[in-house]
Amino acid sequence: MNRELNWPTIRLLIVKDWQLFQKQLAAYLLAAFVALAFLGLAKPWAFYIGSLLLIIILVAVACFAISTSLLTERKEQTLAFVMSLPVSPLDFTVAKLVGNLATFLVPFVIIGLCTALVIFSTPLPNGLMVLTTLVFAHILLAYCVSLAVAMRIESEGWNTFVMIASMVMINPFLMAIGQLHGVSGVARGDAITWSGPVLAILSAQLVLSLSCLAFAAWWNGRKPAFY
Amino acid sequence: MNAAFAIAGVSKRYPQFALQDITLTLPEGQVMGLVGVNGAGKSTLLRLLTGLAAPDAGQVEVLGQRLPEAQVAAKRRIGFASEDMRLYRGQTLAWHIELVRRIYPEWDSAYAASLMRRFDLRADQPTGGFSHGQRVKALLLLCLARRPQLLLLDEPTTGLDPVARAEVLESLAEVLRDERRSVLFSSHNTHDVEQLADTITFLHGGRLLASADKERFLGDWRRVLCLGDAPDALSTWPELAQVRNAGRQIELKVRRWDDALPERLAHVGLDVQRIDPMGLEDIFVTTVRAGGAA
Numbered sequence: 001m002n003r004e005l006n007w008p009t010i011r012l013l014i015v016k017d018w019q020l021f022q023k024q025l026a027a028y029l030l031a032a033f034v035a036l037a038f039l040g041l042a043k044p045w046a047f048y049i050g051s052l053l054l055i056i057i058l059v060a061v062a063c064f065a066i067s068t069s070l071l072t073e074r075k076e077q078t079l080a081f082v083m084s085l086p087v088s089p090l091d092f093t094v095a096k097l098v099g100n101l102a103t104f105l106v107p108f109v110i111i112g113l114c115t116a117l118v119i120f121s122t123p124l125p126n127g128l129m130v131l132t133t134l135v136f137a138h139i140l141l142a143y144c145v146s147l148a149v150a151m152r153i154e155s156e157g158w159n160t161f162v163m164i165a166s167m168v169m170i171n172p173f174l175m176a177i178g179q180l181h182g183v184s185g186v187a188r189g190d191a192i193t194w195s196g197p198v199l200a201i202l203s204a205q206l207v208l209s210l211s212c213l214a215f216a217a218w219w220n221g222r223k224p225a226f227y
Numbered sequence: 228m229n230a231a232f233a234i235a236g237v238s239k240r241y242p243q244f245a246l247q248d249i250t251l252t253l254p255e256g257q258v259m260g261l262v263g264v265n266g267a268g269k270s271t272l273l274r275l276l277t278g279l280a281a282p283d284a285g286q287v288e289v290l291g292q293r294l295p296e297a298q299v300a301a302k303r304r305i306g307f308a309s310e311d312m313r314l315y316r317g318q319t320l321a322w323h324i325e326l327v328r329r330i331y332p333e334w335d336s337a338y339a340a341s342l343m344r345r346f347d348l349r350a351d352q353p354t355g356g357f358s359h360g361q362r363v364k365a366l367l368l369l370c371l372a373r374r375p376q377l378l379l380l381d382e383p384t385t386g387l388d389p390v391a392r393a394e395v396l397e398s399l400a401e402v403l404r405d406e407r408r409s410v411l412f413s414s415h416n417t418h419d420v421e422q423l424a425d426t427i428t429f430l431h432g433g434r435l436l437a438s439a440d441k442e443r444f445l446g447d448w449r450r451v452l453c454l455g456d457a458p459d460a461l462s463t464w465p466e467l468a469q470v471r472n473a474g475r476q477i478e479l480k481v482r483r484w485d486d487a488l489p490e491r492l493a494h495v496g497l498d499v500q501r502i503d504p505m506g507l508e509d510i511f512v513t514t515v516r517a518g519g520a521a
Contacts, residue, residue, distance in 0.1 A: 008330075009330055012326065012330060020315060020318070076313050076316065077311050077312060080309060080311060081313065083279055084277060084279075084302065085302065085327070085330055086298075086302040087299065088299050091299070224281045224296070225278060225280050225295040227274055
């Protein structure tokens with residue numbers, strides 16, 4: 001089995017995915033800026049609306065990237081067109097992983113940086129960065145779990161379940177980390193303190209996220225054929 | 228002569244279906260028509276030939292490349308389009324052309340433009356607005372303009388109106404003028420197969436029923452109408468695929484015609500009234516019903 005990657009075609013497939021979704025991603029970014037504008041007002045009501053809107057947008061970006069690039073491609077049978085091109089299952093896996101990560105991470109990172117900018121440049125307490133980082137890391141983890149499942153399982157029902165379940169877990173996650181003094185206490189002050197438990201949670205989130213991606217890459221990359 | 232593809236002892240099992248022990252070769256420059264009902268295994272066979280599926284047993288070699296291992300190299304020289312293949316709805320045909328053109332260095336822009344005119348397609352139209360016929364023609368354009376050495380088409384004419392079907396068949400006929408290019412196309416429509424194919428293959432229930440050149444297929448089969456009382460042993464004659472009685476009238480479908488047959492029939496008391504050649508559809512249906520080789 002030839003394991004050499006066909007990079008020129010992989011690059012084209014990544015660009016293709018980016019071209020397919022760039023308009024929708026721009027719309028999500030625009031909505032995120034509106035949410036950040038609410039946050040920046042630093043009023044309790046505006047903070048509530050802004051943070052809720054921001055979380056909804058991040059979840060939507062994560063679900064959009066997976067559902068359009070993987071699930072819709074299967075459902076609308078455009079996958080057969082891509083597979084007929086000179087790509088191996090490994091090339092396809094790499095293109096899908098990188099393309100999907102780019103589709104998600106570009107708006108995710110931009111929104112993350114803009115959120116940090118809003119926190120630091122408005123009367124919002126700087127300590128909020130700790131809570132914000134944990135929330136973003138949770139969404140990243142939920143995205144990676146959903147992506148790994150979508151690459152492994154074709155069932156639309158299971159994929160929808162995993163996407164919704166992993167994203168909805170943000171609610172109990174927020175409640176749980178709200179009990180930690182290293183989060184709730186710090187969020188109200190101006191000092192950014194990365195306590196031991198916070199760093200442990202962040203590390204676990206990142207390790208799990210990377211593990212999911214590695215598993216998806218390994219599992220799909222070892223297939224000799226698409227069917 | 229080089230083989231465009233050669234498959235030997237290939238089996239592929241799915242939970243609801245199995246393709247079993249297929250051995251088939253297509254010489255370079257030939258056109259093979261694959262005929263079978265839904266679920267016969269045509270699409271599975273085409274998937275194996277593009278490397279999209281790996282066989283559970285047997286060997287698949289396409290354009291000198293072993294599949295699925297060398298599928299990237301093989302797919303560079305294969306044009307594959309299937310009836311269930313879709314284009315990206317929100318993107319134009321021009322966008323698709325650009326994507327494929329950048330992948331295939333042999334892309335022939337002039338030929339693509341001429342096909343666009345012949346098929347009456349608009350490059351700036353999003354493919355989501357295409358009719359079924361336009362979609363099939365767009366897929367064909369994307370396959371043909373890359374100048375493939377082997378064209379694999381799964382049901383290219385299914386669901387097309389007569390005009391679109393004629394356009395598609397004409398384009399295929401044009402491809403076939405180049406003697407180095409080979410085509411395998413599956414179809415329910417035996418008329419299309421009869422029109423284009425040099426070789427005809429019947430597939431049914433995941434098994435290869437028959438594969439032979441068209442002239443042999445059509446030349447071997449006859450429909451014979453007789454009058455008389457059919458002896459019981461008639462249905463065991465190996466050259467007869469089907470024996471049907473309607474009173475004293477007997478219809479025989481002969482799978483291996485021999486000029487001496489009328490005399491043999493007369494010898495058992497049957498008076499031959501008519502001998503007609505058979506069309507491919509009739510041959511196919513009779514072969515499937517007989518459940519054996521044509």
